[in-house]
Amino acid sequence: MSTTVSFWQRMRRTPYQAIGAIFMIVITLFVTSIFLLMVGGSSALLTYLESKPQLTIFFKEEKDKTDIDNLVNKLNATQKVANAIYISKDQALEIYRAQNQNDPLLLEMVTADILPSSLEISAISPKYLAELADIVKDEPGIDEVVYQKDIVDTLISWTTTMRRVGFVFIVFLVSSSFFILLTSIGMKIALKKEEIEILKLVGATNWQIKKPFIQEGVSYGFLGAIVAWMIISLILLYLRPFISSFLKGIDSLSLWQITGFTLYIWPPNLYLFGLLWLILIVFGVMIGLVGSLFAVSRYIRSTN
């Protein structure tokens, strides 16, 4: 003899309401996680690109170590250089080979002689690039000074906009979903207004009335989070080859570094999926909890 009604029984007895509520949570969490990944990914990409050589000095001929040291010292004196690496012709060939290992035709055509030696310089901020370029452009033996200021500037403005728009969008989406969810849970509870009245008449305390509704809301949040996580994980795995070709040459993108541990947003990894799962569960449960608590409290007050 079953004397109590479990969450599963409640769900089975009103399946459409339950599916509707879970569906709302799935959509909210799915879109939120896509934006989180996009904002996180673009931010990691920007950080990566900023840390890459931004100023490349190509030399007419191979330079000896003294010349290179002098030039590096001169640049370091400005205190605007983060890092400077000399790439010899042979090293340039190695890099070229690594990048084009799948294309034998390109490998055959190129030798170390064709490739110039270069000095790759990272500035502490992209805004110093022009200044550093000015210092070196009149040095002897320099063929060309290349810096991707425009690209970096575009990227910075693109990422900043993305962060702002993404944030506004997430806030908008989450709040609108929250209110829709509140309405749908509210409607579900409105249908149970009589049940709340009856429970009050037989001596249930407010908490005893709220508890099953909250359990239901939290369970919807939990189930919604799991479904959203499964969808987003499958999409990420499906899109992996496409993103991989988009990010050609970039092996990994780190999102956070915390004392010896680095969380990579690219390539997709277990930690990333784990973090996403955690965020979605916490977020889903929160939405279900706050939504149901808010709605049931309102109806308890209205039946007083």
Next chain:
Amino acid sequence: MIRFNSVSKKYKKSVAALEDINFSIEDGEFVFLVGPSGAGKTTLLKLIIGEIKPTHGSVHVDDYIVSKLAENKLPYLRRKVSFVFQDFKLLAERTVVENISVSLEILGKTTVEAEKRIEAVLSMIKLSDKGNYFPRQLSYGEQQRVAIGRAIAGEAKILLADEPTGNLDPKTSWEILKIISAINKDGKTVIMATHNVDIVNSLKKRVIVIKDGKIIKDEKKGSYS
């Protein structure tokens, strides 16, 4: 014990629903509350469970001063005073057993305790074979028996019944009355508001007659007149 001290109730912008009501009911008594529709019977019952507050006077149930009881104390009063309605007020999405177990869940009974009690209640209301039915699968008479089962399953010492036979045919009404009488013989106080002349006259219990919000007759072993 239930005691009304000079109780008056006035709803907004309307005439008095109850006026200067004084009476007391001892533990274990069976009292019929009779009178025409709108006389104030339901208002009187609602005052006992604290669903409404009197405009003047005080309502006492055992140690509770219901008229002054804080909102958060009401649930504890309602565990002592249970209510049976004319329209049953069953939970449509719960089975007979689950409807009855609501009163036990509230008291925090374990599943084993609840099962034992529910079996006894089902046997008393003669629905042992329909424990897993939903209210919509039952007749009106059976639904009212479930409502009574829910009312007596817990620890209530007082049963208030507001026209419990109002929706039922005479034969079923008598079946319901038999169950309510048995509950009273078990030691519980019963206050039953009714229009059913035959029932009131045949049982020879205390009768309180209300008309236009006032008690016009209060007789031991009374009749509907």
